[in-house]
Amino acid sequence: MSRFINHNNAIPKYFQLASILKSQIDEGEWKPRQLIPSERQLELQYKVSRPTVRQAIEYLEKQGYLYREHGRGTFVSPQKLQKKMLELTSFSEDLLRKGIQPNQIIRSICHVVPPEKILKRLELPPESRILRIERIRLGNDVSIGLQTSYVVLGDDQQIDEDDLTHYGSLYRVLEEKLNIIPTEADETLEVTLATPEEATLLQVKAGAPLLLNKRLTYDQNRKPVEFVKILYRGDRYQYVIRLTR
Amino acid sequence: MSRFINHNNAIPKYFQLASILKSQIDEGEWKPRQLIPSERQLELQYKVSRPTVRQAIEYLEKQGYLYREHGRGTFVSPQKLQKKMLELTSFSEDLLRKGIQPNQIIRSICHVVPPEKILKRLELPPESRILRIERIRLGNDVSIGLQTSYVVLGDDQQIDEDDLTHYGSLYRVLEEKLNIIPTEADETLEVTLATPEEATLLQVKAGAPLLLNKRLTYDQNRKPVEFVKILYRGDRYQYVIRLTR
DNA sequence: AATAATAACTGGTAATGACCACATGACAAC
DNA sequence: GTTGTCATGTGGTCATTACCAGTTATTATT
Incomplete structure (x- = not known):
């Protein structure tokens, strides 16, 4: 310097x-x-x-x-x-900061019509088809969370499986390939119990407590870009934030 | 205007x-x-x-x-x-914003020597005696959370039960009586299971999933002022935040 | 009609100069 | 000794001026 x-x-x-x-x-x-x-x-x-x-x-x-x-x-x-005030981080950034190696298994990546509630939050008309990505998130090769993302893209923009594996994180694809910068988000956290299907995927018993994290993310122009729902294994994940006012 | x-x-x-x-x-x-x-x-x-x-x-x-x-x-x-970006809110503010009437039962308020781990985070020497407040938090008169606060006060400052009931929230006591402005905090959220004692106080079964929220709060001079641990009933509480970067 | 250059916006960076409000320590008055 | 005053250094506010860097609509050119 x-x-x-x-x-x-x-x-x-x-x-x-x-x-x-x-x-x-x-x-x-x-x-x-x-x-x-x-x-x-x-x-x-x-x-x-x-x-x-x-x-x-x-x-x-x-x-x-x-x-x-x-x-x-x-x-x-x-x-x-002295740590940076970056509040809005991706799953991968989160884990890296804790010294855990993030990884993922992509279960599906396709265009679907999401539930109407989600379309409304993304400020889209009913029946819109958007990209859905279902992933299992791993930390040090152990399953931690189950993530379902809905991403709003322009007609000239697209994301495929190669992008995700290449960039390693959805946020990096958005930023570096598509020039979409996530800048703000509304997030909720609550406790739920695993359904049988979720339990299988996360390798826990049905009814095990999970941390449910929902997030609506906005880009630099304050347009909604992503709605994501993450189910964390209650025994393996701790959510960390820095608050200011 | x-x-x-x-x-x-x-x-x-x-x-x-x-x-x-x-x-x-x-x-x-x-x-x-x-x-x-x-x-x-x-x-x-x-x-x-x-x-x-x-x-x-x-x-x-x-x-x-x-x-x-x-x-x-x-x-x-x-x-x-357009809502204000106030990230750091008290329990009472939180509930009021959701249209729920906050209330509390004060279980104890006394000076104790907290666990060493907590003293360290509050940047205090070992064996320090500080104020501990144990409260049950209510929303619309239903128990929601179990809160234990450790507060760092100067020799000339003190808080008693009357202050808490009068001001309604610890943050208001800090701000209005003691001129301490909470400005920043580090917070974690995780899932735990209720111990028998916690279960009784929160009126749930032992082993019921709870949302565990720990927070270390700093004042306007970046000195630690409060360490607080809140156990929320998993079935009655949802944590909401706004993230930015 | 399509394209390229351009002019006229927009916000972003920067220098200079002035005065105000707050905190603190030195010092005089009591 | 205690108290109050004041000088000085700090960050906070504000005006003026200038130019840079993106965006967009217009205009000239093809």
């Missing part, structure tokens, strides 16, 4: 500065709760204007790396809060 | 402008996905500078009222996303 701002660079200065500050935190030069240089000092040090400094700090503040106190200064957030 | 900016006002202009724009959305003058006036137009209309306009729009964007598209304009978010 260069510790200077490149003034003739396509990368915005505020972003360059944010990267520099972030690296000071990541590499431990600045300790948690430590006061960092004031906005005026950074302005002089990196030869950028104060709005640029403030934009960089705001960016890192939003990500949970720094916090400000009016009249006192800007401080490094304690380690626990 | 005045539709003008008051230039000699303690309230920041960007905030005044944000309130005006928000009211146009709330009152339905601007429909979802509708293009709103450009930054330059708003600048002229309200006689403020562009940075101020941008700050107001950024503020509403963060709250999910507006979204921007480079080169196209700024748009009203669809209704589903």
Whole structure:
């Protein structure tokens, strides 16, 4: 990481500065709760204007790396809060962060007419045919969850089994192949009991408690892109989130 | 809502402008996905500078009222996303939003030495005595959850049963009496089975599936303030969250 | 009629300068 | 010693100006 701002660079200065500050935190030069240089000092040090400094700090503040106190200064957030604030993660990202190797078995991938309730939530007219993907999710080669995704695609867009195995996760297919960025989601979590069929697929007894997770995901233009229902084995999965306000 | 900016006002202009724009959305003058006036137009209309306009729009964007598209304009978010982005809510707020009347039975409120694991997460030295509150949570007078809170207080701060019944929620006591603002939290959700004792308190059979929710909450200065463990009846509770990135 | 260049929008980044509000420590007055 | 005042440093707000970078409709060209 260069510790200077490149003034003739396509990368915005505020972003360059944010990267520099972030690296000071990541590499431990600045300790948690430590006061960092004031906005005026950074302005002089990196030869950028104060709005640029403030934009960089705001960016890192939003990500949970720094916090400000009016009249006192800007401080490094304690380690626990230094993880990125990315709330919306895919199943694969989730597991990778916990150090578990994600994997999947694709049970089916085809176009169907989903239940009307789901079409309504996806803001589609009745009887619409959309893509349904049924997968068994594995962590370290042990079955963890049963996932059914309904994905809304344009006429010129499509996803096949190769895409999923190649990219490894639906979110990566959406982002890298189709340029759809999931940015927001409404999610519910509740407890249910396994039906006989679910029990077989998850290798538990019928009636075993499961964690039921439903999520409606929106893209960068606030259009619904995915409705997903995941049944987790209650004994093998813990759901982790970071809340803010 | 005045539709003008008051230039000699303690309230920041960007905030005044944000309130005006928000009211146009709330009152339905601007429909979802509708293009709103450009930054330059708003600048002229309200006689403020562009940075101020941008700050107001950024503020509403963060709250999910507006979204921007480079080169196209700024748009009203669809209704589903117009709710506030408040992620961190108390149990009482949660239920109220669903139209359920929250209530509680306080089982105990006293100072104890909690398990070492919890002290560690609260960043306290071993053997520290802190406040523990055990409550049964009710919705429409039916038992829903079993809650154990550990609260970190300063030497000059205290909470008693009257505070809880008076304010109705621990978060309100923290905010309004002690000026501690919960701003961030790490949370986990998993499935467990009721122990005989838990079963009795929640009026379910022993071994019934429960939703176990643990949360570590931080205040405005990123200091841990509360560790809470809530056991929800699996058949009566659904956990709802809004995710963003 | 189809295509390509262009002009006129949009939001995004950046510099400069000014003043306000809050926190804190030094210091004078009591 | 205690208290209050004040200077100074912090982040917070705001105006002005300029140019860059995407998007879109228009216009000229073919």
